[in-house]
Amino acid sequence: MSHHDVLHPETLPAEPEKATLEGRNKYLGFWFFLGGETVLFASLFGTYISLRNSTADGPSAHDMFGLDLVFIMTILLLTSSLTSVYAMYHMKNNAFKKMMLWLGITGLLGLGFLSLEIYEFTHYITEYGFTFRSSAFGSAFYTLVGFHGGHVTFGILWLASLMIRNAKRGLNLYNAPKFNTFSLYWHFIDVVWVFVFTVVYLMGKVG
Amino acid sequence: MTDNANTNNVVDEYQKTKNKEELKGHLISFAMMIVATLIAFGIVASGVMGKIYAIPVLVLLAVVQVAFQFYYFMHLKEKGNSMTALLIYGGIWAAALTVTGLGAITWW
Incomplete structure (x- = not known):
């Protein structure tokens, strides 16, 4: 069997x-990488928890x-986790086509989430004058939530390039691990958001 | 796994049924995640719980949701994933230490 035949079997x-060595290694x-990301976000969460009451007489979370x-943002992102499962x-x-369709829906839900987040940040800046420089709370908030939003942005760009590059290739053992890796990344972004809405918003509202 | 490379349709159907069962599990875990989210938002929106009770419950609900994501959506519960599970547990352990450490420094 040639190299091409190995990557393009009759039946998947x-x-x-995880059928190829490269796929298993990638997995x-x-x-x-996700273990490292967990630590990265933990340090941002730890910083936020430490500084969330240091508002310097500026606006507080409450x-x-x-x-x-x-x-709404939570439901959008949670649903996008399910669509990537689909x-x-x-x-x-x-x-292949159905996979691409559901990936497309996943990307759109991600875009919806991102638009609302941008709207939210604009709202805080224009209505409350709450910026990165307002207080330690401001810096910690925008760093933590912005880092998550940055991950969403990166994920959408990643997904778009995957879909465009592989649009005419069809599904094979070469690109299946690529799609799966993206899906893992996307679930992880959702995992981080679960803690963002719990620690930042819900606990912020409670006091 | 290599045996499956030349599957006939019978095995294919078997695989499809298996995939479908897996999807059912995913749908159930998605429903559970939505329920956990609704309870969490409900607790805060209604204000039925005092701060001292609300915060541990909220954190617990978040942990439950994350467990669903990791074990079902990200397939950690499946066989042959012990190494990947070890890697993420290592990350979670370091994460817990980081948050506890930073929290402790501020508290005292």
Whole structure:
């Protein structure tokens, strides 16, 4: 069998993302990366928890945060986690077009989340004059939530380039691990958001 | 796994059914995550709980949700993922130490 035949079998194996050595290595390596990301976000969360009451007489979490917008953002991102599960389901069934459709929906939900976050930040800046420089709380808030938003932005760009590059390739053992890696990344972004809405918004509202 | 490279349709159907069952599990865990989210927002929006009770409950609900993401959506519960699980547990351990450390420094 030639190299090409190995990567393009007649029928896709049960776990196309882990059928090649490269795929397995990518999978393991990506979890290693996620372990590092966990520590990165932990330091930002720790910093935020330490500084969240240092408002320097500026606006506090309790003054500004509203639950409605954050709730919609949460539902958008949670749903996008499910749609990427659907995409991987279709990948395992070798249904390339359906996989691309669900990946597209995932990207759109991510865009929706990002737009609301930008709206939220603009709202704080224009309505409350709450910026990165307002207080230690401001710096910690924008760093933590902005870092998460940055990850969402990066994820959307990653997904878009994956979809464009592979649009005409179809599904094979070469690109299946790529799609799966993105899906893992996207779930992880959702995991981080669960803590953002709990620690920043809900606990901020409680006091 | 290599045996499956030349599967016939019978095995394919078997695989499809298996994938479908897996998807059902994912749907259930998604429903649980939504429920956890609703409870968390509900606690804060209604203000039924005092601060001392609300915060531990909120953190617990977040941990439950994350467990669903890791174990079901990210397949950690499946066999052959012990190394990947070890890597993320290492990250979570370091994360817990970081947050506890920073929290302790501020508190005292």
